[in-house]
Amino acid sequence: MTAHTAVRTIYRLGTVSPTPEAMFEALDHEQLDRLGAELHQPEVLGVPAVYLTYGKEEPADTWCAPNARTTGIPVFEPVRRTGALLLLAVDGQVYAVTCGNGYRLVPDALKDKRFGLRFAIRMIDPRHISGAVTKALGRPRTDISLVPTGASVPALGIRDQARVVRHLGGHLDDVPLTRSRHANGRACTAQGGVGLRLPLGVEPADLVEDLRTITRVCQGDSPHPELEFVDHIVPVTDALTRAALDTALDRLLGAPPDGRISFSVPLDLHGAYAEATAYRTRIGSTDAFVSDAFDLSYVLTRARIRRSGTRLAAMRDGTVTLHRDPSPRYSTPLATTYALDWIQADISLGSRKYCLLDGEWYELGVGYLESVREGLRRIFIDAAVYGLPPWPGAANERTYNRAVVKAQPDWLFLDGEFINNPLKRTDRVEICDLLTPDGTLILVKQAESSASFSHLLGQAQVAVDLLLNSFEARAQFIRRVTQDSGGRIKLPDDFTPRRLVLAVRHKSGRTVTPDSLFAFSQITLHQTVRDLAARGVYVEVVPVPTATDATTFTAA
Secondary structure, eight states: OOOSEEEEEEEEOTTSOSSHHHHHHTSOHHHHHHHTOEEEOOOTTSSOEEEEEEEEEESSOTTHHHHHHHHSOOOOOOEEEEEEEEEEEETTEEEEEEEEGGGGGSOGGGSOTTHHHHHHHHHEEEEEEEEEEEEETTSSOEEEEEEEEEEOHHHHTOOOTTEEEEEEEEEEOSOOSHHHHTOTTOOOEEEESSSEEEEEESSHHHHHHHHHHHHHHHHHOOOOGGGGGGGTSOOOOOHHHHHHHHHHHHHHHTSOOOSSEEEOOOTTOHHHHHHOOEEEEEOTTSOOEEESSOOHHHHHHHHHTSOTTTHHHHHHHOEEEEESSSSGGGSOEEEEEEGGGGEEEEEEETTEEEEEETTEEEETTTTHHHHHHHHHHHHBOOHHHHTOOOBOTTOOHHHHHHHHHHHSTTSEEOTTOOEEETTEEEEEEOOOSEEOTTOOEEEEEEESSHHHHHHHHHHHHHHHHHHHHOHHHHHHHHHHHHHHTTTSSOOOTTOOOSEEEEEEEETTSOOOOTTTSOHHHHHHHHHHHHHHHHTTOEEEEEEOOBOSOGGGOOOO
16 A cells, blocks of 8 residues: 655754755755765755755675674675755745655754754643653753653653753644544654654645644644643843853863863764764864764863863864764764764853753753742642542541541541551551542641641652552552452552642641742642652642531541
């Protein structure tokens, strides 16, 4: 059966004029000559277009020579690397559609660095994220999450005001593309970062219409509410602040290393980085420095010997080229990037802190408090949702818990029921106060200070950790539930909680809200919710109302 679509990678070239001449001139012609690329002029697309293809054969793959020395058996297997690049202008917008190794023909400086991600946060189903690449600002660490079956945003733990999301993959959420018309119920996936990889129409009219749809999505649609946070962390745009940061970085590049400049793989180069065995680094007019790994000390040394005021410019003009072949002089490069993209720098201007990542400045801590408050507002649930009765002022926690199971007879009373702590046999742990038939853990607390609320959060963390990581604790808890419920509730042998409810009443009687919560507790709760979400446990906070008339509420 003839396929209607093919998976391709596309880039948006926002600064290139939409004419065939301008599109061709924007490319690296030396690279095209080196690869023996052929230029074609496609007419059937009906839009301005340039098409380039190449196939470069190397006499022997990189493993042949070292294996011949290891085994004494000379084997020379040729390898042919091919690629295609289609540049086309659709309604004035230039796109680069690549196949095979054709992505190497697209100069990095021309790419809209947020194009693929802009589409992903609008069209990928936030409940079925299959992959994410994120970078923690202020820390030299990149996190790559792969979940082939898909996971929700909370379960991935990528929502963080100090984390830049650069790549998302997952199931598309009802996008009117060619693939959708011929999918026959099959899920369609996309990967979005600098570029966008997804099935696109094969027929000329279908491809052009798919690109029009992608343009409309990126320009007009709002991001999914669960993925809006990706757009909240944006580079510093104020010209004066950027200039001050550049000046500070130029000075730092001339000083002895103190840890404020570190090595960071450009977030869209992780595939090439894993494949590379040789690096050619050129800073200034000297010959390229060849190494088997990116050498930060060499880059900083080359920057340090330059005059003040010229160091940052040298980093912006310097290049790092990745190769598969350990003898890279005549091999085809995997990628060429600017040297500045390979460093992360932490700079302070007064009391404000900034981080350089992939050549862009970000401010650390912007929106942190609002992020905390927004997160708390999202997890606070009305008591009526769970049918929790009011709390009479005189009742203690145990009395209230017994009243809850009287109002909710399907729930299990576990207040005061302990399991042995596998880490310390003399200790006993209470997993929860109440358990619903679907396995939701409910912890009840009458709090009067941040300390008492922190104790509740600590109990929640311990309960989840033990049930997730200790088969012994899990087995004890399952036996306890089966016994206390008389067999009515039977948890599976591999039970792990998916939802945890914190039912909270302030001892003074006033209603607990995200804003009235103790200031220290707001931050602690925010962190706890994030930590548990990363383990696949969704947390809700239920403020328990105080009974206005205790006589209307009789506790068992």
